[in-house]
Amino acid sequence: MKKIQFVLAGSSRGMLLLLSLAIVIVSCSVIGGVNKKQFTFYRNEKLVKLVILLPKGRVEERFRVGSDDGKEQFYDFNDGAVFYIARNTTWPTVNQHRMVQPDMKRSSSSGLTSGTDNNGLYWKEIRLEEFQIGYAYVPATHVNRFDDALNSIRIKQ
Structure with missing residues (x-):
C-alpha cells in the first residue's frame, strides 16, 4: 500500500487522480446532508x-x-x-x-x-x-x- 501511495504522489497524473477523488468524496459528503x-x-x-x-x-x-x-x-x-x-x-x-x-x-x-x-x-x-x-x-x-x-x-x- 505504501508503494502505491508513493508512486501516485510522485507523478502529476497520480496527483490529479488523488485530487479528483478527494473532490468527489468531499462533494458527496458536504452537499448539506x-x-x-x-x-x-x-x-x-x-x-x-x-x-x-x-x-x-x-x-x-x-x-x-x-x-x-x-x-x-x-x-x-x-x-x-x-x-x-x-x-x-x-x-x-x-x-x-x-x-x-x-x-x-x-x-x-x-x-x-x-x-x-x-x-x-x-x-x-x-x-x-x-x-x-x-x-x-x-x-x-x-x-x-x-x-x-x-x-x-x-x-x-
Whole structure:
C-alpha cells in the first residue's frame, strides 16, 4: 500500500487522480446532508433528467416500469419513509388511496395534496408537469428534510 501511495504522489497524473477523488468524496459528503439522485426519461426523443436532492440516509432504490413509458422510482429509507417519482404510470402512486379521503388537505392551484396517516406519519404528493412526486411514512421530525427534497427538484433538458 505504501508503494502505491508513493508512486501516485510522485507523478502529476497520480496527483490529479488523488485530487479528483478527494473532490468527489468531499462533494458527496458536504452537499448539506443530501443525496443527489436522477430520474431519467425521454421527452420528444431527447434524454431529460429530473434531479433531486434526497435527505441523507441509507436509501434503497427500486424501479417499476410499465407500458407507454410509465416509470416510477422509489427511494426507501431505513426508518420506513418512502420518496417516489412517477411519470406516465397506469397504476396508483403510493399516496393515491390517501388522496381520495374527504378530510384531505388540498391545494388545487399548486397540485399539492398532503396529510397524515393513522399512525401520525406524514405524506405529500405534488404534480409537476407530467410527474407525481411525493413521500409517505415520514415522521414529524423529518418532514422538513423531505419538503426540502421536494423543493430541490430541477428538470434538465
